[in-house]
Amino acid sequence: MRSAWARIDLGGLRHNMARVKQLAPHSRILGIVKANAYGHGLVEIARALTEHDSVAALGLARINEALRLRQAGISCPIVLLEGFFDAHELPLLAASQLQPVIHTEQQLQMLERASGLSAPLKVWLKVDSGMHRLGIAPQQLAAFQQRLRACDNVAGEPILMSHMACADERGHAQNTHQQAVIASIRALTPPSSLASFANSATLIQFPELQADWVRPGLMLYGASPVAEKNAAELDLKPVMTLCASVIATRDIKAGEAVGYGAHWVSRQATRLGVVAIGYGDGYPRHARTGTPVLINGKRYPIVGRVSMDMLTVDLGDDDIEAGATAVLWGLDRGLDTSRDETSEHSDSRAVLHVEEVAAFADTIAYELLCNIAQRVDYEYVE
Ligand SMILES: Cc1ncc(COP(=O)(O)O)c(C=O)c1O
Known part of the structure; x- marks a missing residue:
């Protein structure tokens, strides 16, 4: 019996990649x-993303991850979405051909003052169009572009970029405001200079903002980036299936409490399954009683608190034995396909979208996916 493992479906990743190409064919x-x-x-x-040049570049937030990719022999352009944090990182960026996003005056000065770089850097220039997180003010754009063009440490024209704060909610007033700001900054830049404004939600909801480069993250992994549609409706396939074994079952009587804090008390006699996954594996501790788990294609509710290494599900009268596989999110390849809850897009296997689980834990799919702990085993399948 295995404890917790993540099955990563590279075929699903390729499918989602093809969806990005279909939705943004000119970017x-x-x-x-x-x-x-x-x-x-x-x-x-x-x-998987760079084979056959499927993506033209990869985007990261941390230099250490970029260096890991270079050490692994990944040679495509790599963009650092927050740029560099200190001047001493610049020689490393030049040597490893990493492309920083410039978003502050300080970064620009560090770039202007650097000497002895092994090669000039290709840079991206981030403008704050209203999210108020990173980026220079639109009024600073012309001066920044001029200084970057004049800087010997910069190769070619900077690529203009900005980020939308509310693209997941199509009708949000902030979108109209940011679109207007983006239109005004585009009008200030020469048509020959390239631009990028779209993460997953933006490229789906606002095709007019796809521009020269799109920057999909979440949708590549098969989760829905928009509030109104789930992944199946967007024809995205879950890439990660998080699994764990049922390691014990027990029958309890009505009135018996389960788990830490005796938080949940059974109203009737029932059978419990103990699943070998908990918050020590990255499964959210705040997943409420009622959060679904798939076993043999059927949904069972979590009952009681999630603990570090285990959680419990209410199996009712079902005859499930220790050794069964529970799917915490993703595709269940279990036995009971008669209870298939899938749409035509999910290969007629039961599916539990990570976004659904996230809603039960008052969080978002992004957090659940990137919180998977190191002790979880990974297997890659086509
Ligand atoms: C600048 C930037 N672009 C693109 C993305 C990808 O976003 P998503 O995963 O929503 O597609 C992110 C993610 O946080 C980002 O910070």
Whole structure:
């Protein structure tokens, strides 16, 4: 019996990649693989995304992840979405051909003052169009572009970029505001200079913002980036299936409490399954009683608190034995396909979307995916 493992479906990843191409046929793809490829395994995902030049570049937030990719022989362009943090990192960026995003005056000065770089850097220039997290003000754009063009440490024209704060909610007023700001900054840049404004939600909801480069992350991993549609409706396939074994079953009587804090008390006699996964594996401790788990294609509710290494599900009258596989999210290849809850897009296997589980734990799919702990085994399948 195995404890917890993540099955990563590279065929699903390729399918989602093809969906990005279908939705944004005129844009180059900057595949976002930060945070261990959203928990899917940095090097394996980067290899799969870069084979046959499927993506034109990879995007990361941390230099250490970029260096891991270079050490693994990944040679495609790599963009550092927060740029560099200190001047001493610049020689490393030049030597490893990493492309920083410039978003502050300080970074620009470090770049202007650097000497002895092995090669000039290709850079991206981030403008704050209203998210107010990273980026220079639109009024600073012309001056920054001029200084970057004049800087010997910069190769070619900077690629203009900005990020949308609310693209997951199509009708949010912030979208109209940011679109107007983006239109105004585009009007200030020469048509020959390239631009990028779209993460997954933006490229789906606002095709007019796809521009020269799209920057999909979440949708590559098969989760829905938009509030109104689930992954199946967007024709995205879950890439990660998180599994664990049922390691024990026990019958309890009505009125008996289960787990830490005696938090949940059974109303009737029932059978419990103890599943070998907990918050020590990255499964969210805040998943409420009622959060679904799939076993043999059927949904069972978690009951009681999730503990570090285990959680319990209410199996009712079902005859499930220790050794069965529980699917915490993803595709269940279990035996009972008669209770198939899938759409035509999910290969007629039962599916539990990570977004659904996230809602039960008051969080988002991003957090669940990138929180998978190191002790979880990974297997890569086609
Ligand atoms: C600048 C930037 N672009 C693209 C992405 C990818 O976003 P998503 O995973 O929503 O597609 C991120 C993710 O946080 C980001 O920070």
